[in-house]
Amino acid sequence: MNQLVLSVPTISCGHCVKAIAESVGEVPGVGSVAVDFTAKTVLVTGAADPAAVREAIADAGYEVAR
Template identity: 65%
Template sequence: MNEIMLNVPGITCGHCVAAITASVGRVPGVTEVRVDVAAKTVRTLGTADPAAVRAAIDDAGYETV
């Protein structure tokens, strides 16, 4: 199982958490998604491709750095 940790500066509230969690949770290979508002990070566990996780975050309307 791999961990992917991404910085997402646009995370500010519970709505952000819900939108990112839903979008990233649909990526094949993602088994767990954790969004931290305070740290402005998204952490996933599973076998997903990091590019697919980034694309899902972009699709949710947020930018990774």
């Protein structure tokens, strides 16, 4: 199972965590999603396309750091 860790510096509250987790959780191939408010990271496990995960985060209104 693959792991993808993304930095999302615009995470600022519990609502952000929930919105990102729900959006990323809908991406095909995602096994699990862990959003860390303090570290401002998103950990995704599974076989999801990284580009699709980034797009899901953007669709939720957040920007992934490059």
